[in-house]
Amino acid sequence: MVKQGIKIFCRIKPTKAKTGLFEIDEDDSGFPKLSVVVPKDLASGFINNKKEEYSFRFDGLFDQYTKQDEIFDNVAKDVIDNCLLGYNGTIFAYGQTGSGKTFTITGGPERFIDRGIIPRMLTYLFEEYAKNPGHVYTTHISYLEIYNESGYDLLDPKHEAAKLEDLPKVSLMEDSDGNIHLKNLSIHQASNEEEALNLLFLGDTNRMIAETPMNQASTRSHCIFTIHVSVREAGSATIRRAKLHLVDLAGSERVGKTGVGGTLLTEAKYINLSLHYLEQVIVALSEKSRTHIPYRNSMMTSVLRDSLGGNCMTTMIATCSVEKKNIDESISTCRFAQRVALIKNDAFLNEEIDPKLMIARLKAEIQELKNQLALATGEQSMDELTDEDRERLTELVDSYIQDSDPEATLNVGADMRKINECFRMLKRLAQGKGFASGGSRQKQREEERMEEQRMPNEDPMSSIDSVSTVNQAEMNKMKELLKQRDNEINILVNMLKKEKKRAQDALSQLHNRAGSHQPDLSASSSDQDIPNGYNSNITSSRASDKSQEPHRSHGRRSRQGRTQSDEDYRSRDRDRQSVDQSDAMLRSGDGARHKVESSSSSYRLKDSKRKILGDMSVGRQEAFEIFRRDYPNNAGIEDNKQQLKQRYSEAKAKGQFVNECRQNINKLKSQIEHRRLQLAMSGEQDPGQPDEVEQALRQQMEQEKANYKEIFNHLRSLKTEIEHLQHFLEKSRLQLQKDFELWWAEQAANVQAQQSLPQPQPPTAPPSNPSKAWRTPPISPLKDQVSDHHTTTATPHHQGHLPQSTVYTADPASARRPYSGTSRNALLGALSAQVDRGGGRPPVVPPLGKPSSAGGVEGPESKSSSRRSRSLVDSSGQSAVQLTGDKRADADIMAFIKARQNLLQARGQAPR
Numbered sequence: 001m002v003k004q005g006i007k008i009f010c011r012i013k014p015t016k017a018k019t020g021l022f023e024i025d026e027d028d029s030g031f032p033k034l035s036v037v038v039p040k041d042l043a044s045g046f047i048n049n050k051k052e053e054y055s056f057r058f059d060g061l062f063d064q065y066t067k068q069d070e071i072f073d074n075v076a077k078d079v080i081d082n083c084l085l086g087y088n089g090t091i092f093a094y095g096q097t098g099s100g101k102t103f104t105i106t107g108g109p110e111r112f113i114d115r116g117i118i119p120r121m122l123t124y125l126f127e128e129y130a131k132n133p134g135h136v137y138t139t140h141i142s143y144l145e146i147y148n149e150s151g152y153d154l155l156d157p158k159h160e161a162a163k164l165e166d167l168p169k170v171s172l173m174e175d176s177d178g179n180i181h182l183k184n185l186s187i188h189q190a191s192n193e194e195e196a197l198n199l200l201f202l203g204d205t206n207r208m209i210a211e212t213p214m215n216q217a218s219t220r221s222h223c224i225f226t227i228h229v230s231v232r233e234a235g236s237a238t239i240r241r242a243k244l245h246l247v248d249l250a251g252s253e254r255v256g257k258t259g260v261g262g263t264l265l266t267e268a269k270y271i272n273l274s275l276h277y278l279e280q281v282i283v284a285l286s287e288k289s290r291t292h293i294p295y296r297n298s299m300m301t302s303v304l305r306d307s308l309g310g311n312c313m314t315t316m317i318a319t320c321s322v323e324k325k326n327i328d329e330s331i332s333t334c335r336f337a338q339r340v341a342l343i344k345n346d347a348f349l350n351e352e353i354d355p356k357l358m359i360a361r362l363k364a365e366i367q368e369l370k371n372q373l374a375l376a377t378g379e380q381s382m383d384e385l386t387d388e389d390r391e392r393l394t395e396l397v398d399s400y401i402q403d404s405d406p407e408a409t410l411n412v413g414a415d416m417r418k419i420n421e422c423f424r425m426l427k428r429l430a431q432g433k434g435f436a437s438g439g440s441r442q443k444q445r446e447e448e449r450m451e452e453q454r455m456p457n458e459d460p461m462s463s464i465d466s467v468s469t470v471n472q473a474e475m476n477k478m479k480e481l482l483k484q485r486d487n488e489i490n491i492l493v494n495m496l497k498k499e500k501k502r503a504q505d506a507l508s509q510l511h512n513r514a515g516s517h518q519p520d521l522s523a524s525s526s527d528q529d530i531p532n533g534y535n536s537n538i539t540s541s542r543a544s545d546k547s548q549e550p551h552r553s554h555g556r557r558s559r560q561g562r563t564q565s566d567e568d569y570r571s572r573d574r575d576r577q578s579v580d581q582s583d584a585m586l587r588s589g590d591g592a593r594h595k596v597e598s599s600s601s602s603y604r605l606k607d608s609k610r611k612i613l614g615d616m617s618v619g620r621q622e623a624f625e626i627f628r629r630d631y632p633n634n635a636g637i638e639d640n641k642q643q644l645k646q647r648y649s650e651a652k653a654k655g656q657f658v659n660e661c662r663q664n665i666n667k668l669k670s671q672i673e674h675r676r677l678q679l680a681m682s683g684e685q686d687p688g689q690p691d692e693v694e695q696a697l698r699q700q701m702e703q704e705k706a707n708y709k710e711i712f713n714h715l716r717s718l719k720t721e722i723e724h725l726q727h728f729l730e731k732s733r734l735q736l737q738k739d740f741e742l743w744w745a746e747q748a749a750n751v752q753a754q755q756s757l758p759q760p761q762p763p764t765a766p767p768s769n770p771s772k773a774w775r776t777p778p779i780s781p782l783k784d785q786v787s788d789h790h791t792t793t794a795t796p797h798h799q800g801h802l803p804q805s806t807v808y809t810a811d812p813a814s815a816r817r818p819y820s821g822t823s824r825n826a827l828l829g830a831l832s833a834q835v836d837r838g839g840g841r842p843p844v845v846p847p848l849g850k851p852s853s854a855g856g857v858e859g860p861e862s863k864s865s866s867r868r869s870r871s872l873v874d875s876s877g878q879s880a881v882q883l884t885g886d887k888r889a890d891a892d893i894m895a896f897i898k899a900r901q902n903l904l905q906a907r908g909q910a911p912r
């Protein structure tokens with residue numbers, strides 16, 4: 001058992017603001033110190049505390065320049081290494097909203113280098129597995145989200161969850177021993193890195209889709225990604241199991257800021273009850289006198305029971321923001337961490353006997369006992385011994401006789417039939433008749449060969465005499481020698497036979513192969529010469545369980561009857577498929593065209609645009625296109641697409657190179673084989689002298705292998721990067737779709753509100769950072785418009801009719817940006833076109849910034865446009881367009897009309 005305090009680390013979030021309030025002191029204590037200087041105006045605001053300087057010690061402190069890989073190396077590696085040894089581990093991130101918890105645990109939303117602890121851990125895990133081929137590993141994954149004391153399974157593969165409540169609900173169960181079980185939480189086996197990452201992607205996507213402005217899930221929910229690892233040494237019955245929780249807690253802010261200037265701190269106010277309960281547990285654990293720890297108060301503390309004061313090696317990462325406005329929260333986070341550091345956990349090795357092996361052992365024992373019983377009662381089995389039984393007995397008797405130890409015993413179990421058979425064999429041997437089984441025949445053959453090896457002039461009688469006088473040890477020695485020679489002869493005979501078939505065209509074949517780009521499928525190459533693990537497929541494979549099993553011996557016929565060349569062929573074929581796949585992806589042209597197919601889930605990525613547009617009406621599609629073009633994240637999406645394209649090209653080139661290396665290795669092997677054969681046949685080879693030609697070939701082969709290894713590793717990391725980029729794109733696609741739908745719904749709602757109220761509403765704009773904008777509490781549109789000169793001011797009366805939950809909290813700059821200039825005209829065009837269609841006109845999509853030939857849309861200065869728009873909506877704001885009677889279609893039409901009017905108003909072209 002290892003008694004260990006919870007380790008605490010602190011990570012400072014990057015900021016452009018120069019605050020000068022924090023200082024990191026790396027003294028010799030091994031525990032760096034974070035000093036926080038509170039400005040006087042803030043210090044007086046702290047409740048019951050007027051201190052101006054605070055200092056906190058941590059096991060490690062990471063400033064704002066620390067990269068994700070450093071965090072992984074310094075915080076996570078230890079935990080995962082211990083997990084592989086059989087110790088449970090937990091890493092949890094704690095800090096206020098927006099301080100970088102998700103960034104640290106899962107990673108940033110766009111760049112590959114920003115991937116967080118979880119994806120890096122999964123990659124590391126499978127790399128470690130590959131390093132230990134003598135061990136059998138299994139990995140299972142679960143992903144739980146806790147929101148408002150309810151648990152949800154994020155690995156629901158249906159991928160249709162529009163709300164958190166659509167996900168399967170997870171509940172807590174406690175067994176009679178007080179152990180907590182999570183009912184309904186699915187657990188998935190991941191046989192390789194790709195499957196594991198796909199599970200993470202699936203969970204993250206479900207998490208994102210389920211997040212709405214109402215529940216602000218990411219801020220107020222806890223997410224627990226759990227990796228279950230089990231490891232067994234090949235042949236051992238002992239199995240080690242460990243659980244690793246990676247926890248992204250809800251935002252920890254606990255105080256409300258009120259008052260003029262927003263600097264006055266009021267009474268502490270919990271916004272998240274479960275974090276309050278977490279604190280209670282931490283406090284109870286840090287007080288030695290406390291016996292009752294209130295784990296049961298919340299679902300999160302129940303799930304993390306072992307991580308807090310139990311059988312686990314736990315690490316906390318406190319995420320802090322150094323900006324002045326966040327200083328109180330950062331101090332609070334650091335204080336919390338100091339308390340956490342006082343908790344002592346008792347981690348022990350989770351070792352048990354593998355039940356399957358135990359059963360096998362018990363079965364053997366039962367059989368033995370049955371045999372003994374039958375022997376004692378005389379009720380022996382009357383079945384004949386099989387040939388296999390006899391062979392085995394012959395081997396046992398033979399090794400018994402050969403054993404020079406006088407104490408050696410012959411143990412064949414309590415089976416009378418076997419005992420009798422052994423007696424029969426021994427009798428035959430004593431009579432000089434030898435074994436009667438296959439084993440004896442082999443012995444006889446050996447003796448005959450010995451006879452043939454004797455000197456031709458030797459008197460047979462005298463040799464018999466001499467044989468009879470040599471002692472047993474010498475005899476054995478000779479037999480061994482004989483066996484060796486036999487083997488050598490056999491090898492040469494086989495080679496000769498092979499050569500007979502191929503000798504005539506061996507050289508021409510070699511030339512042919514050198515000129516061909518196709519892999520040499522006939523080469524009898526052996527994967528023994530390929531470094532371990534390089535035959536593994538770089539593409540996804542369902543049968544990849546094998547990758548976790550100890551490496552099987554190659555170079556001989558496997559149990560399924562496959563030869564090594566078969567394996568080689570298969571392996572090469574897989575490599576080719578991988579390149580082909582990259583090629584196909586590249587050919588598809590559009591980087592957003594996703595080709596990843598997860599083998600563990602039904603998580604499929606498809607053409608993003610088609611997927612979004614699929615069920616939209618034409619007018620909506622047009623509006624969407626414009627929305628997309630002005631979408632604040634569009635630049636990032638395009639950048640990721642370009643990167644993806646680049647990676648595909650790289651992967652394709654590398655894949656070809658790997659194939660070439662493989663072919664070269666096979667060619668060199670054939671050449672070495674051929675050279676040996678030639679020397680053997682010509683008898684020129686001096687056994688004491690290495691052959692220089694062969695050595696040169698070997699050197700070349702080593703070089704090729706090194707190239708192969710290097711490029712293959714590169715290819716593997718490229719593949720991971722490609723998967724991440726694809727995931728980012730898929731996430732962006734979903735976010736874009738979500739934001740568009742919400743914007744659209746808002747327009748429709750505004751129109752409905754407008755129908756009862758003649759005053760117009762200003763347009764709302766997509767958020768500057770859509771994924772985050774939803775998280776902040778809704779702000780009245782009035783607030784935005786005060787600083788937005790391009791929009792009109794809504795009356796408070798109107799706000800009451802706005803769906804508060806869907807109001808964007810975009811900054812004024814971004815609120816203006818999406819609908820300015822040419823895009824504004826284009827959107828206007830799309831809206832007009834839709835309305836026109838409502839009146840029976842053909843759809844018109846005007847070119848950006850140009851007057852529409854069909855008259856649907858004019859440029860900003862066009863008077864006809866504004867004239868026509870007035871005819872669509874009358875001066876009272878009521879629609880002059882005939883509605884269809886269909887609720888949804890009418891809402892669409894009204895949304896267009898409304899949005900159009902808003903835009904015109906913003907430009908001063910429409911009546912208010």
Ligand SMILES: Nc1ncnc2c1ncn2[C@@H]1O[C@H](COP(=O)(O)OP(=O)(O)OP(=O)(O)O)[C@@H](O)[C@H]1O
Nearest residue numbers: 013014096097098099100101102103108218219251
């Ligand atoms: N170390 C960092 N480097 C670069 N960007 C960061 C870092 N930490 C956080 N960010 C960025 O800051 C924003 C907020 O971070 P993040 O979502 O991780 O916060 P959080 O603490 O998880 O918030 P919440 O409680 O709302 O979930 C994100 O856009 C993220 O990319």
